Amino acid sequence: MDATGAKHMKRWGSTLDSVVVYAQGAVCRRLARGSVSPDGRVRVTGLPRSLDPGSLRARVLGAPGVRVTGVRTEVEAEPLGTGAPDEVRREVERLGDEYAAAQARRDRQLNLIEEVGALRPVPPARRREDPHRRTPVDAWLELADFVDERLAGLHKRLVELEEALREVEHELTVAADRLARASTDAPSAHVETTVCAALTLDGTGDAEVELELEYTVPGxxxxxxxxxxxxxxxxxxxxxxxxxxxxxxxxxxxxxxxxxxxxxLRRRTDLPRLRSIRIGRSQPAPAPSGWREPPAGLVGLFSGYDAAGPRAVTTAAPVAVAAGPAPTGAAGGGSSSGPVPPPPPAPQGYGGPPAAVPVPGGADGASPEVFGGGMPALPRPAGARPGDRPRSGGRSFAGAPAAIAPAGPGLAAPPPPPAPMAGPPRPSGAELDYAALVLCGPDEQGGRRGRLFPGSPFDPMAAEYRRRxxxxxxxxxxxxxxxxxxxxxxxxxxxxxxxxxxxxxxxxxxxxxxxxxxVGLRTEYLCVPSVxxxxxxxxxxxxxxxxxxxxxxxxxxxxxxxxxxxxxxxxxxxxxxxxxxxxxEGIRVTRRTSLHESTSGLRNTTTVLDHRVHVELANRLAGPVTVEVRERVPVTSDPDVRIEERADWTAPEEGTGPDRHAPGTRVWRLDLPAGATAALDGGYEIRIPAGKALVGGNRRS
Known part of the structure; x- marks a missing residue:
């Protein structure tokens, strides 16, 4: 789009209507309304800097015959007016200047105290033939009194300066914290940069149109x-x-x-792919190339533009400077009449020529040439025509070999060119990002004009805004x-x-x-008296x-x-x-246990451990309560060890998460009226064969 069309494009303001906040990130929905220009182009403003450009969607509301045929994001910058809401930032800058000035005054006071404290009486130099002089004690005492009096005043002033410095530092800290917590909706510089959506509508007519914009934002x-x-x-x-x-x-x-x-919001959407099973030597699967032939007649597309004549050059072309003896035309301090080396070739891109390989000067001392020739020719795929270039990283079907200068004395020979790759060119990941490719215009160099190359992001500061x-x-x-x-x-x-x-x-x-x-709600009481x-x-x-x-x-x-x-x-x-x-506190619980050990069997070959549990509950509340008492019985995986329970408790239902009960958990549930007491008795027997008993083990805990 040219500058004139962008200037006269109608601008609509937008209003944020709804937001769906996900686990991380959000989807925002904006509404805009207005009349459309005859060409159907509209620019909607008010979008945030941190939005994901690939997530922008637009549709028309309440107008069946109107549809959106194109939408993209654009960045605009304009200077801020004098009435911009930047008081907090200006306050931080002002307090920063005051803090620096207060710190400088404090430092000067410290230097002055150091200078006064360094005052010492210095006797005059005595010559060899002069007799010894008596020290004037009064002068020494007067100097000491002067230093003490001066230091007292300086230290008093230093306390005042340090107090003022602490106050300014506190105000600066508060203002900086307020600025850090301030809304990021306000611009953070003297230039306001905004993101807008450029839309193209079809079938608008003369009526007003309401648009809905949807996009995702992080943060x-x-x-x-x-x-x-x-x-x-x-x-x-x-x-x-x-x-x-x-x-x-x-x-x-x-x-x-x-x-x-x-x-x-960033969940995966790729579909699973079933791969074959290969018996034998493992071979990596070839990656898709993403390459296709360039359109026919690309060179003749700009013939009319070239016939109109070259455009005025506003910048000087770079000059290649080589190390070594100067050219012959430059000798004697005269003006250079040698050939001006051409500008370096364009960077390698999607369909462009390869990068130039600089070669040192030859043995005759002449300046080296700037080589920009193509790489060795590759096999031309079926259907390709001579002279065509692929939309790949600079490889050509019929490139001319580069003329390599001979190596001079003491210089290593240039490395041989790399061997050509078999098959069609394979672009890099940046070249396969079709949304980021930029079509080069007619003013580009011959190897770039009319071809797609990876371009810069639509907003250079977008990554920084998303990171914040x-x-x-x-x-x-x-x-x-x-x-x-x-x-x-x-x-x-x-x-x-x-x-x-x-x-x-x-x-x-x-x-x-x-x-x-x-929700349904009931109050129950729970106790685990064994714990x-x-x-x-x-x-x-x-x-x-x-x-x-x-x-x-x-x-x-x-x-x-x-x-x-x-x-x-x-x-x-x-x-x-x-x-x-x-x-x-209104319900009391008491638990007592007892253990009786005996033997049984024909030859007393089985040890019997009889455990008894006695629990007492007392309700001192004003109303009835439901109490759940949890106990436990041992569990075993040995079939010879038997556990027999003697109680009316029950096993709880299996829960999940925090309600999952440990194996061996048993539960009593009872209703206690106000002021009532209850006693619960339970127990279990553990029968262990003599051969399974652990001598001296702590099995009776």
Missing amino acids: AVWVPTYRLTHRQGDGSGRLVLRASVAQRTGEDWTGVRIALATAD AEAVAALPLPGQAVRPRESAGSFDHRFDAAARADIPSDGTWHTVTVGEIP EQTVYATSVISNSTDQALLAGPVEITADDDFLLTAALPTLAPGGVGRVGLGPA
């Missing part, structure tokens, strides 16, 4: 948080789902609809928070916020309320909705009183989880 993360409120005695509660969102994408999300997803944006993934998580990809497991979930939200691009955590989820004789209160939460609950911190409130912040496990739809609430 956005989120973790779930919850708040659980319930009433004592109720079987249900309200779980408010909130999200801590942090983003540094370069644009403020103001009044946007927020959606949260656990999916990986991705640094938000290293933020420390809130307490007991879990990354969505870790808690979601094998499934992905999406949560849509009920209202629009504001999230600035400052790289800090912001809380967004997503919605309210009804600790304390009863713990727990909340059993059941998820009866069709939406999963991810692991994260939950603030529990009972009867409008805040209890604590606990860790909620991941609950699938229909799942049940347990959250600990801490020790219950």
Whole structure:
């Protein structure tokens, strides 16, 4: 596009409407509206610098006959006005200057103190024939008094200067921290660089058109948080789902609809390929070349441009300077009349000539030539015509061999040219990135004009902006928070916020309320007296909705009183989880055990270890409670060792994750009325054959 067309292209402003935040990164959706010029070209502004150019998508809303035929990203730069929001940056610069000035004043004061402190009386030089003089003690004392008085005043001034330096340093630190936490939506230099989308529309007519732009940006993360409120005695509660969102994408999300997803935005999309099994010597599979023949008549495409005459040259061509004797035409200080060496050839690219190989000067002392000849000819594929060049890294079908200068005395001969490669040329990875290839214009050199070469990125600073944006993934998580990809497991979930939200691009955590989820809730008490004789209160939460609950911190409130912040496990739809609430001081538990050892059998060949367990519970709360007591029995893999249980306990159901029980776990569940007590008795016998017994072993613990 020429400069005139870009200048007169219509510019539309855009508004960020919705954002979907993934486990890392986000998909943004912008809306733009306006009238289209007759040529159908529109430029939509307001895009962030950190966007992925390959993810830009555009479509027309509410106009069936209009479609988008082309879309690309462009970078624009213009100087900032005087009213740019740069007060924080200017404040940091001002405080930096004040800090440097205060530090210089402090250093000068220290130097002055050092100079005054170095004052010493120096007696005059005595000649050999002069007698010894008496020391004037009064002069010495007067000098000492002067130094002490002067140093006292200087040190007092030094304290004031150091205090002023500390104050300026503190203000500078606060301002620098405020600048670091400021939104990255504001420009960071005196030149404002913006990214816009250049679109081409077809079938526009005269009516206004509404466009939707969608693109991905890095630098956005989120973790779930919850708040659980319930009433004592109720079987249900309200779980408010909130999200801590942090983003540094370069644009403020103001009044946007927020959606949260656990999916990986950079997930793989390549399909599996089945390879053959070879019996014999292993051979690597040939990589696809990505090469095709150049179009016919490429040289004649620019004949009219060349017939118009050369354009004015504004820059001087580089001159090759060789080491060695000067050319003959330069002798005697006269003007150089020798031939001017041609400019170096273009860098090797997709369809261009090979790089030049410099050769030292010959034996006659003449300046070396600048060689830019092609590589040796390669076999021409079927269907290729003489003179055609492939769109590859500089290899030609019918190249002319380069004339190599003979080696002079004391100079090594140039290395022989590399052997030609068989088959079609294979471009490099940069040359196969078709989105980054640039078509060279008619002003390029003969080997580059009209061909595709790897070009520079559309925005040289885009990589730096993306690096700064991705640094938000290293933020420390809130307490007991879990990354969505870790808690979601094998499934992905999406949560849509009920209202629009504001999230600035400052790289800090912001809380967004997503919605309210009804959950089933009951309070149970759990104790493991063999480990600790304390009863713990727990909340059993059941998820009866069709939406999963991810692991994260939950603030529990009972009867409008805040209890604590606990860790909620991941609950699938229909799942049940347990959250600990801490020790219950109103319920007491006591455990006593006894062991009786005996023998049995015809010859007393079996040792019998009879274990008895006695547990007592006392409820001192004002209401009834449900208590779960967990015990354990030994397990064995030896068929000769038998374990017989003597209790009414039961084996718990197999759980997953934190609810997974260890082998041998047994459970008592009982309901205790207010002020009631209960006693639980259980036990087991271990029968060990005499040959299996461990003499002196600690098997009775």
